[in-house]
Amino acid sequence: MTRTTEPGGRRPLDREPLAHLAAALRGVGQVGLQPHLLTGAFVLVGLWAAGREVGLSATLGTLVSTAAAYAFGVDRGSVALGLQGYSGCLTGIALVGSLGDHPAAYALTVVGCVLCTVLTAALTALLGPRGLPVLTAPFCLVTGVVLAAAPAFGRLPHPAAVPVPAAVPVAGPTALTFSDLWHAFFANVSQVFLVDSWYVGLIVLVGLACAGARAVLAAALGSAAGTAAAWALGAPAEQVAAGLHGYNAVLVGIALGAVLLAGTPWNAGYALFGAALSTVLAAALTALLAPLGGRTLTWPFVLTTWALLAAVPHLPRLRAATA
Structure with missing residues (x-):
């Protein structure tokens, strides 16, 4: 990509x-x-x-x-x-x-x-x-x-x-344990590939590290932002731990934080904002598509990245990456 x-x-x-x-x-x-x-x-x-x-x-x-x-x-x-x-x-x-x-x-x-x-x-x-x-x-x-x-x-x-990953809204937030948090951190990464497995997420992060520190750091920050957004909004702990609320945030974090935008503090903050935003959008799309039997897939990542990237030329503090 x-x-x-x-x-x-x-x-x-x-x-x-x-x-x-x-x-x-x-x-x-x-x-x-x-x-x-x-x-x-x-x-x-x-x-x-x-x-x-x-x-x-x-x-x-x-x-x-x-x-x-x-x-x-x-x-x-x-x-x-x-x-x-x-x-x-x-x-x-x-x-x-x-x-x-x-x-x-x-x-x-x-x-x-x-x-x-x-x-x-x-x-x-x-x-x-x-x-x-x-x-x-x-x-x-x-x-x-x-x-x-x-x-x-x-x-x-x-x-x-x-x-495929499709978090179904459940009434009532639950507290996140330390086990939930570390599992979510890695599962967010593995769920990019439709897999709920902390060790698969770890292996993928090692692969991203081979591409450079910026790529793996962006993925890690995206995962953390997705988990934080899901927790702040009161998502059920079991869904957060399974990575169902954070995998789109991982992709947005990498796309905006390590590939499509230049490496500036403003761009980094913009990428974290996008990662959190994709978590909210994922919940909204799931609620809209679930009654129709539709799948959320990585649409939140795609739509969030398109929208935020299209706005960059009109936001002077942000800079696109050079080819």
Whole structure:
């Protein structure tokens, strides 16, 4: 989800024998907006540690969407940096996790990930002139449509009762224990990949650290801001601890705090504001979509980042990152 610069000024790996695998690995890292091979490697290890189903679906989704981009002749620099693979990674996890370990789920994953590549191109054409990145919008659109349509077709497996992170409002706040707090800190990160596991979150943070101190610090601050906002608003402790209120804040923290805006104190404060705002928006979208059977997914991250980034040119104290 980052722009088209390679760390250290290295040339994109579009002509090397293992270009497809390298691009796919970067695609996994790009879920966290980092096009680093080590970041992608650590994240993929964490996903396989979460279970065979998660690891396989993430790997399949990333490989398919990356291969589709090569087949469609998408700009090789974009493909090499993983910009065509991250939506496929999340789509694979969401569809297989929702529909079950079923052949139809994997078939839909293949189709959905090809569609992610097409939607990435379409949204790039629409948003690029406005200076807005695509982010995870293709994943949200494809996954939302497939899971909404699945129950209407008898040959398709039906979505599970709780297929992807979707916090359901529960009346009455509860106190957060120290165990809840530290679990939430890591689970916020793992829930970016639709997984509730503190050790997966830890592995992902190690991967982000490979991309640089700024990336891992932004993720950590985003997680803390999301937890603080959820606690301040009285969210149920079990939902906070499971990371259901903080994963969008992690992504907003990285996007605005480490990638899309320059590293200034004003920008850092703006990123924390956005992380907290995405937590509130997540609760609102969940309340709106739940009665319709819709999924919140990473829409709060996408909408918050688009809105705050679009405002930057009109807020003189803020500065966008240089390409």
